[in-house]
Amino acid sequence: MAEELIHTSQIAYASPVVALHASPNAETASGQPLKERIKRCNESSEGSAPFHEIKREDLRVGGPILCRLPMDIHSITAGDALISIYESKLRDNILEILRERDIRWSTIDVFRCRWRESTLPPKRTILVEARRENIDDQWVKCCEQIRKLCVEIGAPEVNIEIYDHNARVPVVSHPIGQDDRIVQLWPHLRETILKALEGKFWLTLDVLRRGRVDEEKVPTIVITVPDIPSNVANQWRDVRDDIIDIITEHGLDDVAVEIGRGTVDDHKRAGDGMLDERDWSMKSHVGRSLARMDDSKSAGTFGGFIVLDFPNAPSKVCALTCFHCIVNEDVPAAKRDRWRRDGIRCNDSDNDIVVAHPSKRDHDDMIQLFRRSIARYRTRQFKELEKRAQDPEDPLNPSERKTYETRLKCIAEFESKIKRAEEFIDGNHHYFGTVFAASGLRLNESNRSLDWALVEVPEARLCSNKLPDAASRVFRPFAPQSATYIVDSSSDLDIDMPVNKLGRTTGFTEGTLNGIQTTKLLSRMAGGQCGDTPRQQYGCDWAIVRRPGSDQFSDFGDSGAFVLDMDAKVVGLLFSGNDFSGATYMTPVCDLFKDIQGITGASGVRILETEDNHE
Numbered sequence: 001m002a003e004e005l006i007h008t009s010q011i012a013y014a015s016p017v018v019a020l021h022a023s024p025n026a027e028t029a030s031g032q033p034l035k036e037r038i039k040r041c042n043e044s045s046e047g048s049a050p051f052h053e054i055k056r057e058d059l060r061v062g063g064p065i066l067c068r069l070p071m072d073i074h075s076i077t078a079g080d081a082l083i084s085i086y087e088s089k090l091r092d093n094i095l096e097i098l099r100e101r102d103i104r105w106s107t108i109d110v111f112r113c114r115w116r117e118s119t120l121p122p123k124r125t126i127l128v129e130a131r132r133e134n135i136d137d138q139w140v141k142c143c144e145q146i147r148k149l150c151v152e153i154g155a156p157e158v159n160i161e162i163y164d165h166n167a168r169v170p171v172v173s174h175p176i177g178q179d180d181r182i183v184q185l186w187p188h189l190r191e192t193i194l195k196a197l198e199g200k201f202w203l204t205l206d207v208l209r210r211g212r213v214d215e216e217k218v219p220t221i222v223i224t225v226p227d228i229p230s231n232v233a234n235q236w237r238d239v240r241d242d243i244i245d246i247i248t249e250h251g252l253d254d255v256a257v258e259i260g261r262g263t264v265d266d267h268k269r270a271g272d273g274m275l276d277e278r279d280w281s282m283k284s285h286v287g288r289s290l291a292r293m294d295d296s297k298s299a300g301t302f303g304g305f306i307v308l309d310f311p312n313a314p315s316k317v318c319a320l321t322c323f324h325c326i327v328n329e330d331v332p333a334a335k336r337d338r339w340r341r342d343g344i345r346c347n348d349s350d351n352d353i354v355v356a357h358p359s360k361r362d363h364d365d366m367i368q369l370f371r372r373s374i375a376r377y378r379t380r381q382f383k384e385l386e387k388r389a390q391d392p393e394d395p396l397n398p399s400e401r402k403t404y405e406t407r408l409k410c411i412a413e414f415e416s417k418i419k420r421a422e423e424f425i426d427g428n429h430h431y432f433g434t435v436f437a438a439s440g441l442r443l444n445e446s447n448r449s450l451d452w453a454l455v456e457v458p459e460a461r462l463c464s465n466k467l468p469d470a471a472s473r474v475f476r477p478f479a480p481q482s483a484t485y486i487v488d489s490s491s492d493l494d495i496d497m498p499v500n501k502l503g504r505t506t507g508f509t510e511g512t513l514n515g516i517q518t519t520k521l522l523s524r525m526a527g528g529q530c531g532d533t534p535r536q537q538y539g540c541d542w543a544i545v546r547r548p549g550s551d552q553f554s555d556f557g558d559s560g561a562f563v564l565d566m567d568a569k570v571v572g573l574l575f576s577g578n579d580f581s582g583a584t585y586m587t588p589v590c591d592l593f594k595d596i597q598g599i600t601g602a603s604g605v606r607i608l609e610t611e612d613n614h615e
Contacts, residue, residue, distance in 0.1 A: 009068055009580055010057050010260045011225065012240040013040045016218055017253035037244060041237045054143045059132055061139045062161030063147065065123055068115040068261075070170070074122055076110050082124055082155065086110050089153045094126070097145045101138045103162070104131040113159070125159040132164040166212060173582035174209040174217045175545045176515035178495040182207060182219055183515045185250055190519060193221070196242040197521075198536060201226065203264050205519040206581045208545060210258065217548075219255045221247070222581045224262040262580025264520070265324065265451075265559070273299055273362040273504050273557055277417075280424040283463040284319070284357055286486070287502030287561060290432060290455075291359035292326050299359035300325025301504040301560035302432075303573060304465040304486055305457075305608035308600055316436070317462060317608060318454035319357075321560035322575050323438045326353055326453055343440035343599055344453070355455050357432035362504075363425055370414045370421075377407045377414075433457040437600045443522065447539045448591045451559075451575040454600070464610050467568065471500075471508050478510075480568035487609045490569040491590040498566055499544060501574055503558030511553035511584065514543040518578075518585060542572065543583040553577075554584040570607055 015038040040056055053064035060066065076083055091108070098105050107129045112122035126146065130139070139162045146160045176183060186207065193205065203224045209217035221243060225236070236259045243257050273289045289299040300321055308316045327339055335350050344351050385404040388394045396404060424430060438453035465486035471478060478500055480486070495515040502508045520539040544563065546553045554561070554577050563572040563586045572586035593605040 009262065010258065011041070011228075012236045012257075012259040013058065014038070014240055014244050014257045016256050039240070041234065041240070053147065054140050056140065057167075059167035060161060060163035061143055062125075062159060062163075063143060065125075065159050066161060067113045067123065067125065067159070068118075069168075070116045071168075072114050072116050072122070073127075074112040074114075076112060076124065080124070082110060082158065085153065085155055086126070090126070090149065090155075093149055094128075094146055097142055097149075098128070098130075101142045103128075103138055103142055105129065105162075106131075110158075113161075123159050124157065125161055128160075128162045129165055130162050132166075169212045169214075171210055171212055172217075173206075173222075173545050174211075174548050175496065175512040176207050176209060176219060178515055180219055180515060182247075182252055182255055183495070185252070186516050189246065189250065192246050193243055194519070194536070194538070196239055196246065197223070200236075200239060202521050203262065204521070204578055204581065204583075206514075206543060206578070206583055207516040208514065208543075208581060208583065210256065219252075221255060221257050223257075223259045224264065224578055224580045225259060226263075227261050260580045262578055264578050264585075265576030273359070273365070275358055275362050275366045275421075277420075279358040279362075280421045280429075282429060282460050284432065284457065284461045285463065286465050286467065287504065287507070288357065289359040289362045289504040289557070290319075290321060290325065290355055290357040290560070291361060292330070293354040293356045293360075293431070295326075295328075295330060295356075296360040296364060297330075298325075298328060299361050299504060299557050301558055301574075302357055303560045303562040304570070305462070306454075306596075307606050307608050308454075308596070308602040309604040309606070310601065311603045316602075317457065318436055319355075319432065319457050320562075320573065321453050321455065322451045322573070323440055323453045324451055324575070325560050326355055326435060326455075327438070339438065340441045343442065344435060344438040346437050346600055351435055353435040355432040355435065356430045357461070358430060360425075360430075363421060363430070367418060367421060370418050374411050374414045377411050382407050431458070432461060437596075439595055439599065443539050444591055444595055446591065449520070449539055449541050449575060449585065449587055450591070450595050451587065452573055452592060452596065454596070465562075465608055467502060468508060471502075478564075478566055478568070484568075485610055486562060486564065486568050486570060487607060488567075488569045489589045489593070489607050490565055490567070490571050491588065492565070493542065493571060493588060498547065499571060500564045500566075501554065501558070501561045502564075503554055503561035503574065505555045505557035506552065509553050510547040510550045511544040512547050514545050514583065516543075517541060518543040518583060520585075541585045542588060543585055544574075545583055552582065558584075 017035050017037055040058060054061055055063050055066040057066060105128050110126050113125040114122035143160050143162060150156060150158045203226060206222040208220055208222055210220040211217040240257050240259055247255050278285050279288055284302065286302065286304045288302055290302045291299045303320045305317055306320050308318060327336055385396060385400055388396055389404055433455045436454040436456045439450040442450045444450055467480065467484040467486065469484055471484060493513060495513060497513040499511050499513060500508060518541050520541060522537045522539050544553050554574060559575055561574045562570045563574055565571050570589050572588050573592050574584060574586050577584045596605050
């Protein structure tokens, strides 16, 4: 699919029922304000061809490409021909259009804009920041006029966007609580909504509280779909309206509906991971990065150590992470597909996976960062000071010497880090062992996602499941029962339960178990007597959402992290996240340990205790 066809993330939306005070005809016969839902759909406006290319999203309109958020904005280069065209033929006319439409604008300029995840060149775009009045009427008509003007002067490739400054403020998700009425109604609602989704290709069905940072968080049914072109996205309008009818029948006027593009568990990406001195030492560290030894593109998280007890053999200590962190598209297709379907059994003759900790990707990124830091200190001024420092006839004054010695010290520190890191990698000390067993990407009998892998780790790299010393001081009421060590697990899960995790990308974060578990579409198939009836298979997973007032709970690269309760007991394994809804998904520890026993033949699985360790 061509990326140019993909516009905004939000495809269709319906607000809770609100009073339409602003409309002059928004009153009923009784004189009371008319109440209804505000609806949006990412579709072209009703203008005359060929200028019906304007897309709509909350607080912004534009086209022919409405750049997907979050957006990177770059300055127009000095030699770009658009600058002279804008100055001579566009700016005054655009200002006149804005005045005629009574649009209260604050800034207008030309930039190059691109979705932050895009690999395509940025698009030249006229950005107009304005107040949000009449957004669905005058803004659309204004954009159509400016588009027509651009076409007439020979610049049809230029995009136009009018936005309220709040459009750049991201929508965040908070947990649905046990007091929300939709929680009790959800079992029946879920089945009815799934029928409305039959025949559609979607990823997840969540119920969350949604809103911008300073706004009220509204209970919202959130459906995440894959990236699809706008002409297909428009078909979701009917699905949105069907869901509105369903929730209205149940009196849920306070619930919104949102459908948007997103990804769930993208194996190919990993967020930025920062390494430090701990990562280039023999003792491993919980929550830090790992990957396949030959993988220089991706990274996941080493969750921690567990112990497998066997009835007729010695216990075995293994590192736990996610299957998809060590088996991805770089593994030969035949093995990869079989392992995803059946898992990796002990003594599998095809299992040749070797694991590194830290990952090669993170090591390379940090070396580049260190070298860039050195380059920033080795300025022309520094080189001149360095030359004079060796010249007895041109000595440095006290101020210059202090500057020179400070920068020299910083350069030496970075060079020392580079040397230590490269010696660690060159000595193959990042070798973290071989895969002992793994789940593949499967469901258990309860339709829970299974995505785990066990690594046999050399004696020299074993360590305790130690958390950062600052965790219990900064993240209250987090209070590990054994100092700052993870030493136990718990199967107790409950709505609104606070949890934490230590991950490779986002570190130690706080979250809350959502009041409604996530429904995931796993497959579509034909069924029925004639084989032409669509059937869909679903999974159901615990979702974690950021705690109000805290940062996001996870990001790409955090897969494999232990999810902990307030006593630092492991309650689950983080295996994926949703970049549209903001939810994070985990496998509960009871399902996790049961499947590990089934795959490995262990009689018991437990968290490594400090006295089991080799420190």
